[in-house]
Amino acid sequence: MDASELQPIMQFLQQRVPFSSLDEEALLSGCRSLTIGYYSKASAFVPLDPLHPQLYIVRSGAFEVRDINGELLDRLGEGDYFGFPSLLSGEEASNRVAILEDGLVYHLPPEMFNSLRTKSREFDRFFNKAFAKRLRHQGRFKAKELATTSRITTLMSKSPLTIDMKATISDAARLMRKSRVSSVLVIDNEKLVGILTDKDLRNRVLAEGLDGSLAVHQAMTTTPISIESNSLVFEAMLLMSEHNIHHLPVVDCGLAKGIITSTDILRGQSSQPLLLIGEIDRQKDLPSLIQVSKQIPLLLQNLISADARAEEIGRVLTSVTDALTRRLIVLNQQILGEAPMAFCWLAFGSQGRQDQVACSDQDNGLLLAHEPDEAAEGYFEALSKAVCAGLDECGYIYCPGNIMAQNPKWRMSLKKWRGVFQKWVNTPDPKALMHSSIFFDMRAVYGPQSLFNGLQDEVLNNTKDNDIFLAGLTGNSLTSTPPLGFFRKFVLERDGSEVKGIDLKHKGSALINDIARVYALSAGIKEVNTAKRIRALMDQNIINRKDALNLADAHEYIAHMRLSNQGYQYTNGKPVTNYLMPKDVSSLVRHQLRDAFKVVHDGQVGLKLKMMRSY
Amino acid sequence: MKRFYLKNQLRLKAFRAADGVIADYYRALTCAISIPLADIPLMAIDLEMTGLNVQFDQILSIGMVPIQNGMLQLKDADYRLVSIEGSVGDSAAIHGIVDGQLETAISANEAMHWFLEKTKGHVLIAHHAPLDLCFLKAEIFRCFGEKMTFVSIDTMSLERARILRQHEVIKEGSLRLDACRSRYGLPIYAAHNAAVDALSCGELLLAQMASIAGAEELTLSDLLR
Numbered sequence: 136m137d138a139s140e141l142q143p144i145m146q147f148l149q150q151r152v153p154f155s156s157l158d159e160e161a162l163l164s165g166c167r168s169l170t171i172g173y174y175s176k177a178s179a180f181v182p183l184d185p186l187h188p189q190l191y192i193v194r195s196g197a198f199e200v201r202d203i204n205g206e207l208l209d210r211l212g213e214g215d216y217f218g219f220p221s222l223l224s225g226e227e228a229s230n231r232v233a234i235l236e237d238g239l240v241y242h243l244p245p246e247m248f249n250s251l252r253t254k255s256r257e258f259d260r261f262f263n264k265a266f267a268k269r270l271r272h273q274g275r276f277k278a279k280e281l282a283t284t285s286r287i288t289t290l291m292s293k294s295p296l297t298i299d300m301k302a303t304i305s306d307a308a309r310l311m312r313k314s315r316v317s318s319v320l321v322i323d324n325e326k327l328v329g330i331l332t333d334k335d336l337r338n339r340v341l342a343e344g345l346d347g348s349l350a351v352h353q354a355m356t357t358t359p360i361s362i363e364s365n366s367l368v369f370e371a372m373l374l375m376s377e378h379n380i381h382h383l384p385v386v387d388c389g390l391a392k393g394i395i396t397s398t399d400i401l402r403g404q405s406s407q408p409l410l411l412i413g414e415i416d417r418q419k420d421l422p423s424l425i426q427v428s429k430q431i432p433l434l435l436q437n438l439i440s441a442d443a444r445a446e447e448i449g450r451v452l453t454s455v456t457d458a459l460t461r462r463l464i465v466l467n468q469q470i471l472g473e474a475p476m477a478f479c480w481l482a483f484g485s486q487g488r489q490d491q492v493a494c495s496d497q498d499n500g501l502l503l504a505h506e507p508d509e510a511a512e513g514y515f516e517a518l519s520k521a522v523c524a525g526l527d528e529c530g531y532i533y534c535p536g537n538i539m540a541q542n543p544k545w546r547m548s549l550k551k552w553r554g555v556f557q558k559w560v561n562t563p564d565p566k567a568l569m570h571s572s573i574f575f576d577m578r579a580v581y582g583p584q585s586l587f588n589g590l591q592d593e594v595l596n597n598t599k600d601n602d603i604f605l606a607g608l609t610g611n612s613l614t615s616t617p618p619l620g621f622f623r624k625f626v627l628e629r630d631g632s633e634v635k636g637i638d639l640k641h642k643g644s645a646l647i648n649d650i651a652r653v654y655a656l657s658a659g660i661k662e663v664n665t666a667k668r669i670r671a672l673m674d675q676n677i678i679n680r681k682d683a684l685n686l687a688d689a690h691e692y693i694a695h696m697r698l699s700n701q702g703y704q705y706t707n708g709k710p711v712t713n714y715l716m717p718k719d720v721s722s723l724v725r726h727q728l729r730d731a732f733k734v735v736h737d738g739q740v741g742l743k744l745k746m747m748r749s750y
Numbered sequence: 751m752k753r754f755y756l757k758n759q760l761r762l763k764a765f766r767a768a769d770g771v772i773a774d775y776y777r778a779l780t781c782a783i784s785i786p787l788a789d790i791p792l793m794a795i796d797l798e799m800t801g802l803n804v805q806f807d808q809i810l811s812i813g814m815v816p817i818q819n820g821m822l823q824l825k826d827a828d829y830r831l832v833s834i835e836g837s838v839g840d841s842a843a844i845h846g847i848v849d850g851q852l853e854t855a856i857s858a859n860e861a862m863h864w865f866l867e868k869t870k871g872h873v874l875i876a877h878h879a880p881l882d883l884c885f886l887k888a889e890i891f892r893c894f895g896e897k898m899t900f901v902s903i904d905t906m907s908l909e910r911a912r913i914l915r916q917h918e919v920i921k922e923g924s925l926r927l928d929a930c931r932s933r934y935g936l937p938i939y940a941a942h943n944a945a946v947d948a949l950s951c952g953e954l955l956l957a958q959m960a961s962i963a964g965a966e967e968l969t970l971s972d973l974l975r
Contacts, residue, residue, distance in 0.1 A: 167827075173960050194937055242821065
């Protein structure tokens with residue numbers, strides 16, 4: 136038997152992680168060693184022989200794995216595996232595999248399983264318990280140089296100005312004037328045939344005394360130098376300097392997809408965070424700030440395409456928001472005059488945690504040094520209204536829940552804030568608990584740190600070791616659970632129901648934020664950034680090192696998936712959401728996400744054990 | 751009852767067989783069919799021929815995959831190209847075997863010795879078994895000068911009976927291997943290779959047995975037709 140005789144099986148395995156990592160020879164020997172069985176629904180369960188553990192590879196049909204207590208662990212369809220935990224651990228299988236639909240299953244014997252593990256590191260890692268539970272992909276997330284590794288699709292203009300080759304030169308010039316651009320792409324039957332630039336109008340038309348009523352193709356540069364849309368910005372720069380040109384049509388298969396100019400590249404570089412923040416600090420009025428803030432989505436795209444760590448992206452974007460907020464406060468104080476007392480501008484929620492992404496809304500408040508009189512109240516009302524309005528115009532929409540400094544309810548003296556927090560902590564009713572997930576992630580963006588510390592220290596003193604409050608907070612955070620993983624084209628929830636996509640924010644990131652928050656409040660930790668909270672919890676031995684690393688990795692991984700998914704949606708012109716569709720991910724990502732959600736689930740179970748003992 | 755009759759018949763054939771190889775074959779088979787169905791060694795086979803006429807056409811290749819304890823055993827799967835007289839001609843379009851490949855082929859005589867040795871003690875499984883068996887019998891007659899009998903399970907006739915039992919009409923093409931497989935949700939294997947087809951046929955039998963066994967305990971005579 137050689138490869139061609141086993142082709143259908145070879146092909147199937149070749150497309151499956153981790154078999155895809157095997158070389159031809161190893162794959163063939165793996166194929167040769169298989170036995171094939173057929174399991175009928177009539178027999179209800181797959182008979183797992185404890186004396187002969189093997190790797191089961193589902194070829195068709197549907198199966199369900201449940202543990203001793205009957206809890207649903209996984210639902211398996213084509214290309215999924217079972218039976219490997221006992222192969223790796225040598226322990227007897229305690230799970231039961233129910234047959235939902237008749238199916239064909241390939242069995243890989245243990246000797247071959249072990250031999251493949253020694254032959255391929257990836258194969259070994261995939262099935263290795265340590266790998267399944269640990270999700271460190273540090274190399275992958277290393278941020279790269281932006282200008283050199285980001286793709287031109289992030290910078291190019293996607294709807295280039297085009298004109299038919301039979302149009303006149305004057306038409307072209309008028310079109311360029313109307314659209315205020317310096318070049319137009321000339322097309323014939325949808326195919327790109329040339330480009331006409333300002334420089335051409337000067338050198339080939341005016342200087343030569345050409346008539347404007349002549350056809351465009353007589354003045355254009357024919358078959359211009361172009362670039363493919365999957366090229367790197369770096370390559371575009373190289374082409375431009377090599378040929379001393381400033382406009383590069385982006386062409387795929389002869390069709391004009393866009394155009395990238397030297398100005399676009401310059402702008403791309405200026406959207407790097409430090410430059411952007413510098414620019415924000417230089418602006419003198421709101422309209423110019425709005426103009427600058429238009430670069431923020433571009434910055435996000437650049438960071439995503441440069442494969443920066445999700446945690447870093449969150450921090451970078453939040454520092455831009457912070458800078459914008461501070462600038463708005465300063466500019467408005469120049470109009471309203473000096474504040475009548477010391478105050479802090481508080482950021483809550485995602486801005487507080489420093490994990491903002493695209494289209495975040497505002498969550499803010501004002502902390503005043505002492506009780507304001509009527510005049511002071513008027514001043515802060517004007518100031519906060521102006522700042523919130525400014526943020527809204529810069530792309531940070533008003534908070535739908537009205538948690539904003541312009542709402543008098545969230546503009547209070549230190550004493551009143553203390554009272555409010557105390558009330559939440561001492562009578563943790565549902566509304567207080569809901570508020571907790573927003574207000575307890577707080578940070579001062581502007582104002583004296585000492586004033587803010589006065590509030591935070593007090594709050595943490597109240598929450599620390601406060602069993603009732605913490606149990607309530609825990610219960611609240613457990614109302615939502617991470618999905619189990621994928622089953623065919625659906626996402627499988629823990630209760631066995633199937634939904635179309637994964638909500639990476641509410642079923643992933645937010646749950647880890649919740650876990651970290653409860654532990655941090657219980658220990659009186661000041662950090663509000665989730666990654667930093669987890670680190671602090673690990674350092675103080677509140678969560679053991681392994682669990683903490685797993686949680687931090689899962690957090691980073693899910694956030695990274697969310698960002699890259701949004702980047703994918705954005706570049707494909709789809710609405711940007713938190714939903715990930717199973718069809719959009721590879722089988723490796725499916726497995727990694729499943730592992731990440733397992734970590735979140737374990738984190739929830741651990742939290743429940745620790746915080747809800749008394750219940 | 752049927753099994754008892756079959757056993758006697760096989761003993762008689764073993765006694766009458768002139769060639770030792772064939773006598774051994776019958777004896778091994780007699781032992782094999784005396785045990786419960788689940789333990790009987792089965793062998794899914796498939797042949798590629800230059801055509802469908804046993805008088806003029808020749809065997810080109812033979813593929814086989816054994817089934818033990820209800821599992822197909824790929825490590826014991828086997829495949830041979832058989833050399834022919836003349837050219838493969840137009841049939842190459844179907845099986846994809848061209849003359850050049852036949853350089854590695856064994857002679858028809860070797861092939862029959864190999865086949866009897868490999869399938870000894872096994873009940874054969876084939877899709878539309880009469881055709882494949884007819885070619886095998888003719889070839890064995892040429893090599894050994896003896897008429898041969900096989901014990902075989904035909905997945906196609908099993909499927910026909912199943913469809914008729916459900917009071918359905920048999921539509922054109924609905925008994926082809928691929929069509930049968932798709933009714934059991936078995937994957938599509940794109941190939942006309944004797945080894946792959948033997949595998950496909952073996953998987954189909956497992957699926958059929960699973961679906962029949964839902965109703966009653968299965969015996970060999972349920973499957974022989």
